[in-house]
Amino acid sequence: LDPTYFKGLLRQIKCYIALGNLTAASRALEELKSRDTERTTSYATENTNITRLRELETNADKDMVKNDYRKVVYIMDRALELAPACVQYKVKRAECLALLGRYSEAQQSANDILRNSSLNAGALYVKGLCLFFQDHLDKARQHFLQVLRVDPDHTKARTAVKEVKELESMKTRGNSAFTSGRNDEALKLYRDALKICPQNKLTNAKLHGNIAAVLVKQKNFNDAVKSCTKAIELDGGYVRAYVRRVTCYQELDMHEEAVKQHTEKTTTEE
Numbered sequence: 001l002d003p004t005y006f007k008g009l010l011r012q013i014k015c016y017i018a019l020g021n022l023t024a025a026s027r028a029l030e031e032l033k034s035r036d037t038e039r040t041t042s043y044a045t046e047n048t049n050i051t052r053l054r055e056l057e058t059n060a061d062k063d064m065v066k067n068d069y070r071k072v073v074y075i076m077d078r079a080l081e082l083a084p085a086c087v088q089y090k091v092k093r094a095e096c097l098a099l100l101g102r103y104s105e106a107q108q109s110a111n112d113i114l115r116n117s118s119l120n121a122g123a124l125y126v127k128g129l130c131l132f133f134q135d136h137l138d139k140a141r142q143h144f145l146q147v148l149r150v151d152p153d154h155t156k157a158r159t160a161v162k163e164v165k166e167l168e169s170m171k172t173r174g175n176s177a178f179t180s181g182r183n184d185e186a187l188k189l190y191r192d193a194l195k196i197c198p199q200n201k202l203t204n205a206k207l208h209g210n211i212a213a214v215l216v217k218q219k220n221f222n223d224a225v226k227s228c229t230k231a232i233e234l235d236g237g238y239v240r241a242y243v244r245r246v247t248c249y250q251e252l253d254m255h256e257e258a259v260k261q262h263t264e265k266t267t268t269e270e
Contacts, residue, residue, distance in 0.1 A: 020086025069096040091122030121151035135202040205235035
């Protein structure tokens, strides 16, 4: 066997591993084994790394199904130690950061990918996801549509576009019903909108706030307090929910609680 050819094929395997192309790496490794059955120790590390990366990919997929995004980030960090140029791993890591609410990190990771590949569908989707979870629905929809122009078969982007459209439609119809005094209709629309994407905390916080506004209009202050509390649990910086809850406590003659909540609101504003 030509030693130069052996080294060249081994370098090729290393490159495939660095890129996360395990199929090509395995194929090249099998070819190398068939050509040289004596120097097995020379490619033992590559063989181990391929096996390890396959295990990490399998574990990441399982944890993704279980919505254990923190663990997936950890696994992708380990995978990127072995395959530092793998875009697929970087995208999955960035997506999980977005799902964990770590938007700045997710956007930075997506931007790093897009600097080298401006039309990477996965990175564009992550940017859209960050916008979506930060209640920038119109900008999010534009990003998801861009993903579909790049990759028409991107299932997650197609689902996201549908969710954005449904949320925008239900919010608009709910607002119209509320303004027109059709309070029961408005409540149903806002509550149905909450079912569209439970993970979207900021948008859902505003929906709970809208529900509270309808309930206040109906003089149902007890339930309005509950809706305000749900809104605050989803978005601790949602000042309007604090204000509305204070108003409800005052209407219920719960003045001590109103003072306490007013203090919380003031702290939040600071």
